[in-house]
Amino acid sequence: MSDSRSPRRPPAPKAALDALLADPAGNPIRRAVWLEELDRRLRPHLPPSLAAHAQLANVERGRLVFVVDAPVWRTKLRFAAPEILDAARSIGLDAVELVVKTALAPMALQPQDRRTQPPISEAAQRELRAALASLEAPVPCGSDDAA
Template sequence: MSRQSAHRGVPPPATPAAPRRPLDAAGGTELGPLIARARELDELDRRLRGCLPTPLADHCRLGNVRDDRLVFLVTSATWSTTLRLHADEILSAAQALGLPGRILAVKIVSKQPVDVKQKPCLPLSGFARESLKAAAAGVSDPGLKAQLLKLSEVP
């Protein structure tokens, strides 16, 4: 007996399609070329930084490729200088990938602070409070004693 006849002529429900990743879904919109460019730069970045020593590769990133110019972003002037010392390696790797890179431009950018939401502190246990008070009782320095007592009163 087929599934269709078991349910009185009603076909089985279609299997839902797997959800699409946001960047894949947006690729069919006017953002498509921008997303494709970002993915292309990300792949080039991965390949070009692969020819650099690990500490340096961790502090730089390919920012753009335009005409014959490769633009790298670094986190400090020190890494900028170090990256310039490896310019020949980077440009050779770029040419091996088919890029017309002949000029290495380096820009210093500060790391953007990460917005981390502070987790609420857990309250002190009774044992922790008593331990802080006992420690305060055992020290002779009045400043340290005051700080330990203050800590023992934190909610």
């Protein structure tokens, strides 16, 4: 016989994302997470100058669809298509074609891997430090000079 005086513990709440993904309505979210992971895995295979300007947007029927933020990057990505398709096949995708679309609006900035960012010169670093220091310097009050 169970003790009816002991309080029942409520079930542990699921994390919001876990609950949403468990629901059939979570399919678009699962797909977005999957595409983001594929983009992360394919990004190192893009030419370094191009990585900040292109994003994997879709994969369907053997086609990789990338979006770029300017026509010049579209051309550069199309030249890199054979290497990108090989990389996609190496991670298990049945990739046979690369489609590149140009965004009409600026794309959201992606956090970039340090290896894809151009290095900043020592002179530029010195100037940035000097500019930051000038912002932190106290501003003299002009009321004492009026006397």
